Amino acid sequence: MNDFPSKKANQPRKTAISARHSAHTGQVTSATKLEAAELFHPCDPTQFNFETTEEIEPAESPVGLERAVEALKVGIGIPAQGFNIFVMGSAGLGKHSITEQLLAQHLDKDKPLSDWCYVNNFNNSNQPIALELPAGMGGVLKQSLSQLIAELRKTIPSSLQNEEFIHHTDKLQNELNDKEIEAFQSIEKVAKEKSCILKRSRNGYVIHPVKDGKVISKEEFAKLPEEQQKFIDQAIDELRLMLVNLLKQVPIWDQEMRSKKDQLEKEFVASTLDYLIGQLPEDLKAVDCVARHIAALRLHVLNNIPLFNGSLETEVNEYTGQKLSVSPFTAYDVNIIIDNSQSPSPPVIYEDNPTYANLIGRIEHKGELGTFITNFTLIKPGAFHRANGGYLILDVIQLLNKPFVWDLFKRTLQSGEIKIQPLEQQLSVTALSSLEPDAIPVDIKVILIGDRMTYYLLKRYDPDFGQLFNIQADCAEEISRTAGSCQLYARFIRSLQAGACTRHLDRTAVAMLVEYAARLVEDGEKMTLHRDTLSGIITEANYWAQQHDCELITAAAIEQAIEAREYRRSYLKECITDNIHRGISQIQTQGSTIGQINGLSIIALDDSLFGRPSRITAAVHLGTSSIIDIEREVDLSGPSHSKGVMILTAFLREQYEQQQPLAFSATLTFEQSYGMVDGDSASAAELCALLSAIAQVPLKQNIAVTGAIDQHGNIEAIGGVNEKIEGFYDICSASGLTGEQGVIIPQTNTVHLMVNQKVRHAVAEQQFHIWTVEHVNQVMALLTGLPMGQPNSKKHYPPNSINGAIAARIKQMNKALGKAGNAGRGTAKR
Numbered sequence: 001m002n003d004f005p006s007k008k009a010n011q012p013r014k015t016a017i018s019a020r021h022s023a024h025t026g027q028v029t030s031a032t033k034l035e036a037a038e039l040f041h042p043c044d045p046t047q048f049n050f051e052t053t054e055e056i057e058p059a060e061s062p063v064g065l066e067r068a069v070e071a072l073k074v075g076i077g078i079p080a081q082g083f084n085i086f087v088m089g090s091a092g093l094g095k096h097s098i099t100e101q102l103l104a105q106h107l108d109k110d111k112p113l114s115d116w117c118y119v120n121n122f123n124n125s126n127q128p129i130a131l132e133l134p135a136g137m138g139g140v141l142k143q144s145l146s147q148l149i150a151e152l153r154k155t156i157p158s159s160l161q162n163e164e165f166i167h168h169t170d171k172l173q174n175e176l177n178d179k180e181i182e183a184f185q186s187i188e189k190v191a192k193e194k195s196c197i198l199k200r201s202r203n204g205y206v207i208h209p210v211k212d213g214k215v216i217s218k219e220e221f222a223k224l225p226e227e228q229q230k231f232i233d234q235a236i237d238e239l240r241l242m243l244v245n246l247l248k249q250v251p252i253w254d255q256e257m258r259s260k261k262d263q264l265e266k267e268f269v270a271s272t273l274d275y276l277i278g279q280l281p282e283d284l285k286a287v288d289c290v291a292r293h294i295a296a297l298r299l300h301v302l303n304n305i306p307l308f309n310g311s312l313e314t315e316v317n318e319y320t321g322q323k324l325s326v327s328p329f330t331a332y333d334v335n336i337i338i339d340n341s342q343s344p345s346p347p348v349i350y351e352d353n354p355t356y357a358n359l360i361g362r363i364e365h366k367g368e369l370g371t372f373i374t375n376f377t378l379i380k381p382g383a384f385h386r387a388n389g390g391y392l393i394l395d396v397i398q399l400l401n402k403p404f405v406w407d408l409f410k411r412t413l414q415s416g417e418i419k420i421q422p423l424e425q426q427l428s429v430t431a432l433s434s435l436e437p438d439a440i441p442v443d444i445k446v447i448l449i450g451d452r453m454t455y456y457l458l459k460r461y462d463p464d465f466g467q468l469f470n471i472q473a474d475c476a477e478e479i480s481r482t483a484g485s486c487q488l489y490a491r492f493i494r495s496l497q498a499g500a501c502t503r504h505l506d507r508t509a510v511a512m513l514v515e516y517a518a519r520l521v522e523d524g525e526k527m528t529l530h531r532d533t534l535s536g537i538i539t540e541a542n543y544w545a546q547q548h549d550c551e552l553i554t555a556a557a558i559e560q561a562i563e564a565r566e567y568r569r570s571y572l573k574e575c576i577t578d579n580i581h582r583g584i585s586q587i588q589t590q591g592s593t594i595g596q597i598n599g600l601s602i603i604a605l606d607d608s609l610f611g612r613p614s615r616i617t618a619a620v621h622l623g624t625s626s627i628i629d630i631e632r633e634v635d636l637s638g639p640s641h642s643k644g645v646m647i648l649t650a651f652l653r654e655q656y657e658q659q660q661p662l663a664f665s666a667t668l669t670f671e672q673s674y675g676m677v678d679g680d681s682a683s684a685a686e687l688c689a690l691l692s693a694i695a696q697v698p699l700k701q702n703i704a705v706t707g708a709i710d711q712h713g714n715i716e717a718i719g720g721v722n723e724k725i726e727g728f729y730d731i732c733s734a735s736g737l738t739g740e741q742g743v744i745i746p747q748t749n750t751v752h753l754m755v756n757q758k759v760r761h762a763v764a765e766q767q768f769h770i771w772t773v774e775h776v777n778q779v780m781a782l783l784t785g786l787p788m789g790q791p792n793s794k795k796h797y798p799p800n801s802i803n804g805a806i807a808a809r810i811k812q813m814n815k816a817l818g819k820a821g822n823a824g825r826g827t828a829k830r
Contacts, residue, residue: 041524089475346390595693611727623665638678742769
C-alpha cells in the first residue's frame, strides 16, 4: 500500500564491495536506521493507463518465461527422436497451462493424422493385426465391413436357395445316386450269374443262394451236395468282398460329392461376395493394409459358409440356450482404438494417472462358461496411442511413483513402438491366456513436467534420460519489477482474472497485487510468477467483493483476502506468541544480558511462513580454543547451521589469535529449541552472543539480530527478512512497545523489504526500529553502546572498547590456563 512515499528511493547506497572493504580496513560506519518509507516498495496505481482490467487484453504469451518459451518452441519444432522436453519449475507456476498454451499456438495443423484399428488375424487369432489408415477412414472401414457382413448374412442363404443352385446340387446328387445304383446293379448281375441274390436288410445287405428263382433255405442248403455247397459258399464270399469294396467306395463318392457341392457353394457365394466387396469405397480399398485384410476376410468367409447360411447355431450357448457374450461374427469386426476423424490438429494428451495400462493400453477379458476369454475387440488404447502423432504431457513425479512404469516409458520411446504386453507377462507370473497384438509405431513428442531437483537427479543417475530429453525448459520464478514490466504484469493479472471468471479489478487492486507479488518473492524489486497463489487471491477477493455488493474487485477486497488467508494460517503462530507472552517460552524484549541475544528464525509449514525470535546463549570457560555447537552435538543441526558456526570460529581465530592463543572453550545453543535448526542466518547473532560472553559485556535484549556472517565479519543477506521482522514485532507488541525495540538486518536485505502496515506504522511513530548493518562491529556497537575498538600501532585495543575487553579476558584466561598447567606439572613432580 502507498501509505509512506519513499524519500530515499533515489539516493545512492554503498555497494556491498565498498562496504566490506571499509569494514575490513577498520573504518566501520555506524548502523543505518531505516525510515518507514524504506520498509516497503509501493506500487503507484496511477502508473497504469487503465481504470479496470476490462479495458486491457490478457497477456498473449506467458509473462517472464521467455527462456522456457524459447526452449518449448525449439523442442516442438525439432522432429528428431530424443528431442523431448522437460519443463521444470516449482509448483504453482502454471507449467501445465503454459505448455498447453504454447502447444496450441505452435501446432503443425497441416500434419497428416492417422486412425489406428485392430482387426482379426484370420490365420492366428492370438496375434491381431494393426491397421494404419488416414484420419476418418477407421470409421468408414468399420461401417463398411459391418454392412458387408450384414448383407452376407442375408444374401448367402438366399443365394443357396435359388433354382440354379438347387438344380446343380440335385444334378450332383443324381450323379452320385446313379453311380451307386450302377455299382450295385453290377454286383447283382454277378450274383445272378452265380445263382445268388442281394437283399437289403435293416443292418445292411444280405446275400442268399437261389434255385429256380427262389431263395434256398438253410435246410435245403444242407441237403445240397457238398461240392455244390462249396461252390455257393465261394460265390457268396466273392460277392461279399465285392459288396464290402463297394460300401467302402460309397463314402469316398459322398465326400467327392460334398467337395463338389462346397466348391459349388463357394462359386455361388464368391460371385455375391465379390460383388459386395466391389461396392466398398474405392479410397478404402486403395489402402494397402485394408486391401490385404479384405482379401483375408474374403477367403475366411468362403471357408466358413455354414456360418452364414444358418446351418450352424452360432450365437446361442448349446447348453444353456442363452446368447453368447461374443458373437462368432465378431471375427469380422473392426476395433478402432484411435479415431482422429474429428481432430483438426495433432492431439495434445495429458495423462494425470500414468499407470502401466494407462500408458500402453490393456487387453480386457470377459467371462464365458466359467472361464475368461478375450479377442482383438477387447484391446483398449493407452495414452501413447491417443497422443500418437502429437504430444503427450506427463507429470514426472506421477510417472516415477507408479511401479514398473519408468522402464516401460523409456523402452517405448527408445524402440519407437507401442507394444501392448500385460504386466503379468513382464513379471513372468502366471496369467490368463492373452493376445499378442501388432506393435504400433510411435510418432510422439513427450513433455515431462516437474521440479528442478528431479530433472538434475534423473540427469545424474539415469544415463538414458539425457538421450531422450535434450530440451530443458526452465520456467523463471520471478520477473524484475520495472515500470514496463508492471504494465505487462497487469495484463498477466487480467489473464488470471479471466481464467478464474471473476469480477474485473480496478487499478488499485492491481497495484496491491503487484505489491503482494513482491512480498511473495521476498524482493521489493521483483514480482512472483506463481499463478496459482495469485489466482487464489483474486478468487477470494471476488468473494469479498460479492459480499460487499461491489461491481469491481478493489484494493480493499484484495487486502481482505490476504488478511483472511493469513488468519487461517496463523493458529500456530499465535500459539507461539502466546507461549512467549505467558513466559513459557522465555524471550526477553527489555534489559541487557551477557552472552544472550535474540536471534530470528523462520518456521515454514506447508505454504505458511512466519518468523519467531529464538533465545541464543553462549557460555565461555577455560579450554583449548574449541567452540561447541550443542545443536550439532545432539544431531539437531543442519549442515548450513554447522557451517555458520565454523565460519564464526574462523573469524574469532583470525581476529584474536594473531598475538596469543585462545585459551578458552565455548558452547552455543538455541534455548528451548527441540527440533532441527538449519540455515546460517543466526551466525551473526551467535557471534555477538559469543563476543559478549568473552568480553563480559551485556547485550540489549530489546533488539533482535538476523544475518549470516563471513570469515571477515561481514554481514550477508538472509531469507525471510520480512517475516522475521514481523515476528519480533508481534512479540514486542504483545509485551508492550517501549520505543527502543527493533531488529538489525543485513544492509543487502534492504531491497527485499516489504513489511506489513503495522510494522511500518510503528516505525513511523518511532515505536519500533529497523537498522541495517554491513559488519559485525556495527552490530556489537548497537547492541552494547560501546565502540568495537581499533588496535593502535602496538596492536593494543583501547581499554574501554569491546575488543579491549575481549583481549584482556583472553590474556587473563591464558594466564589462568598457564598457572593451571604449571600446577599440574608440579603435582606430577612431587
